[in-house]
Amino acid sequence: MGSASYQKLVIVGNDQGSAFILRETNLTVKRKQDKKFEWLSYDVPLRNVVWAELVNDKFKVSFLARKRNKKKGPLSLETCSGVVDEVSLETVDRFMKDLQAAAYAGVKPGRRLKVVVNPKAGTGKSEQIYKRDIVPLFKAARCQVDVTYTTHIQHGIQIGKELELNKFDAVVSVGGDGMVYEILNGFAENSDPMRALKIPVAPVPTGSGNGLALDILGVEEGLDVLASALNGAKGRAMPVDVMSIVQGNKRALSFMVQTTGLMAEADLGSEHLRPLGSTRFMVYFLMGVAKHKQVPIKLQIKVATSDKQKMVEDLRASQNQAKRDLKLTLSKSRIAPRSDADPNSPQVTTSGPFITTTGLEHADEDGAQSSHAGDSPVAPAPTSPVRDSTISSGTDPRKSMHTDHTDATRVSTPSTPDTTPPSTPPPSTSKLPPLRYALLKDEELKEEDGWMTVTDPILWYMAGKGPYVGETFMSFPVSVPNDGMIDVAVHKPTSRTGLIKAIDGAEKGKLYWTNDELYYKATAYRVTPLPSRKRSSYVSVDGEAFKFEPYTVEVHPGLATLLSPYGYYCAEFDIPQPQATATAKATKRQSRMPRA
Numbered sequence: 002m003g004s005a006s007y008q009k010l011v012i013v014g015n016d017q018g019s020a021f022i023l024r025e026t027n028l029t030v031k032r033k034q035d036k037k038f039e040w041l042s043y044d045v046p047l048r049n050v051v052w053a054e055l056v057n058d059k060f061k062v063s064f065l066a067r068k069r070n071k072k073k074g075p076l077s078l079e080t081c082s083g084v085v086d087e088v089s090l091e092t093v094d095r096f097m098k099d100l101q102a103a104a105y106a107g108v109k110p111g112r113r114l115k116v117v118v119n120p121k122a123g124t125g126k127s128e129q130i131y132k133r134d135i136v137p138l139f140k141a142a143r144c145q146v147d148v149t150y151t152t153h154i155q156h157g158i159q160i161g162k163e164l165e166l167n168k169f170d171a172v173v174s175v176g177g178d179g180m181v182y183e184i185l186n187g188f189a190e191n192s193d194p195m196r197a198l199k200i201p202v203a204p205v206p207t208g209s210g211n212g213l214a215l216d217i218l219g220v221e222e223g224l225d226v227l228a229s230a231l232n233g234a235k236g237r238a239m240p241v242d243v244m245s246i247v248q249g250n251k252r253a254l255s256f257m258v259q260t261t262g263l264m265a266e267a268d269l270g271s272e273h274l275r276p277l278g279s280t281r282f283m284v285y286f287l288m289g290v291a292k293h294k295q296v297p298i299k300l301q302i303k304v305a306t307s308d309k310q311k312m313v314e315d316l317r318a319s320q321n322q323a324k325r326d327l328k329l330t331l332s333k334s335r336i337a338p339r340s341d342a343d344p345n346s347p348q349v350t351t352s353g354p355f356i357t358t359t360g361l362e363h364a365d366e367d368g369a370q371s372s373h374a375g376d377s378p379v380a381p382a383p384t385s386p387v388r389d390s391t392i393s394s395g396t397d398p399r400k401s402m403h404t405d406h407t408d409a410t411r412v413s414t415p416s417t418p419d420t421t422p423p424s425t426p427p428p429s430t431s432k433l434p435p436l437r438y439a440l441l442k443d444e445e446l447k448e449e450d451g452w453m454t455v456t457d458p459i460l461w462y463m464a465g466k467g468p469y470v471g472e473t474f475m476s477f478p479v480s481v482p483n484d485g486m487i488d489v490a491v492h493k494p495t496s497r498t499g500l501i502k503a504i505d506g507a508e509k510g511k512l513y514w515t516n517d518e519l520y521y522k523a524t525a526y527r528v529t530p531l532p533s534r535k536r537s538s539y540v541s542v543d544g545e546a547f548k549f550e551p552y553t554v555e556v557h558p559g560l561a562t563l564l565s566p567y568g569y570y571c572a573e574f575d576i577p578q579p580q581a582t583a584t585a586k587a588t589k590r591q592s593r594m595p596r597a
């Protein structure tokens with residue numbers, strides 16, 4: 002445990018109070034409830050701090066937290082606000098500026114957002130969710146919003162195609178993965194496609210397929226619309242590989258998953274099960290498993306590696322690098338601790354019935370020090386060199402502390418470096434990257450160039466980027482956003498019980514270690530349906546239907562940009578290699594054996 006600085010601000014009144022403890026990666030907010038004398042305590046990761054400011058004598062901190070600090074349930078927009086007396090203004094102002102700078106480390110506050118809402122996505126509630134929940138959040142985050150409600154199929158393509166690139170910092174897509182697919186393919190048709198694809202996109206999950214939102218925020222918050230919308234307001238730009246799929250004369254961009262066989266049939270052939278919601282995929286899939294359907298295709302893959310253990314190591318290395326980068330960004334945003342001798346620090350002051358002190362503390366990284374572990378926001382008497390900031394509040398708290406969803410005032414904010422791509426890069430006459438493999442003949446895909454052909458019969462293959470295709474299926478557990486690789490998972494026929502057992506842990510990527518799943522990192526692949534009178538199938542590309550005809554897919558490293566609070570896909574793939582477990586158990590058993 003190392004030592005890390007943190008700042009504490011306590012604002013108290015006769016029967017009110019707010020306390021804030023700002024640490025390296027989180028903010029503790031404690032506030033007295035309106036009518037009761039209990040304190041509510043929230044532990045808020047800095048990514049969920051929406052805004053902090055002092056305007057005139059009114060402070061306000063907005064953040065996302067579960068209502069009444071419950072463990073489960075959707076996040077809601079909470080605001081802690083109040084009025085500060087004159088003598089405390091400077092201290093509170095400084096704290097709010099520090100908090101705001103930490104909350105927006107590496108990101109420009111007040112983004113200009115193009116919001117695209119698909120009212121027909123999922124169960125048809127996108128518009129309602131947007132107006133009721135997301136608009137207040139964007140107001141609290143001081144975003145400038147230009148919203149379009151889509152009115153027809155492929156409207157998203159038109160929006161991406163015609164987007165005025167100078168006008169927006171990011172695009173927020175309120176719908177399912179299909180809307181993101183359309184927006185990216187619209188960017189590909191934009192007059193400046195390379196620049197358009199640099200505009201970061203953030204999905205807000207209101208569709209029936211929301212794999213991308215899960216990739217970005219993980220299972221805990223990935224399906225939470227406010228967490229995803231806040232990612233649109235203040236996530237960091239994360240370059241991602243996208244893929245071209247070429248079928249006949251048609252070229253499209255795919256950002257997530259291409260599949261044929263059982264998985265594609267579960268996606269596209271399960272329309273009649275729509276009333277079941279997202280479980281329809283699994284129901285259809287299990288029906289297919291029972292029938293043991295094979296898909297008649299030839300699969301040629303330009304393989305970079307097929308070593309599953311190495312892929313896991315590469316994943317960990319890339320995640321650790323992203324974590325280090327994020328830590329550096331956060332540490333750069335921190336304002337250096339001020340000394341006791343700082344002449345600008347107000348001293349202990351009394352103000353009517355209130356007490357005012359100010360300061361800064363140091364504590365262990367886990368923040369376990371007693372001053373912020375209890376229920377009371379007011380720290381116990383500090384031991385040197387601990388200092389508190391206990392600030393008086395000038396008005397009746399019952400009037401000033403409330404959840405406020407209305408204020409959209411624009412305020413000046415501390416300047417911070419921005420990782421969002423600049424909105425006015427140099428002019429370019431860009432084109433999509435040229436195709437390297439799609440136009441080659443079959444015989445040109447040579448073994449000596451790394452091409453291999455899967456000859457085993459298969460139930461399905463899936464290829465793409467991002468760990469999740471849905472909440473119940475982590476298809477590419479070792480996917481890395483920008484490694485220049487397509488993950489290709491090929492499933493050989495297996496015993497029905499074996500498959501159903503493996504599917505049982507599919508949400509955590511359990512299929513990955515099974516011997517019947519071949520897994521490759523590849524830069525391209527080609528699918529050729531084989532003539533079979535008995536069997537045809539579907540081809541699904543990010544949920545869109547393609548013909549069951551030959552196609553080639555190839556990767557374009559870092560071509561598109563997403564927003565992410567983390568800088569890596571947020572999936573917990575912690576299932577160890579079975580042999581490793583077996584070996585570890587054997588070693589343990591052995592070490593327990595009595596020695597001769």
Ligand SMILES: Nc1ncnc2c1ncn2[C@@H]1O[C@H](COP(=O)(O)OP(=O)(O)OP(=O)(O)O)[C@@H](O)[C@H]1O
Pocket residue numbers: 119120121122123124151152153154155156157175176177178179180181183207208209210211544
């Ligand atoms: N107003 C509209 N009316 C009908 N279709 C629309 C409308 N707006 C968008 N769409 C279509 O909705 C599809 C995308 O849906 P989206 O991914 O947002 O939600 P979804 O519920 O996950 O989709 P899916 O129906 O594929 O499961 C696209 O094909 C798009 O063209």
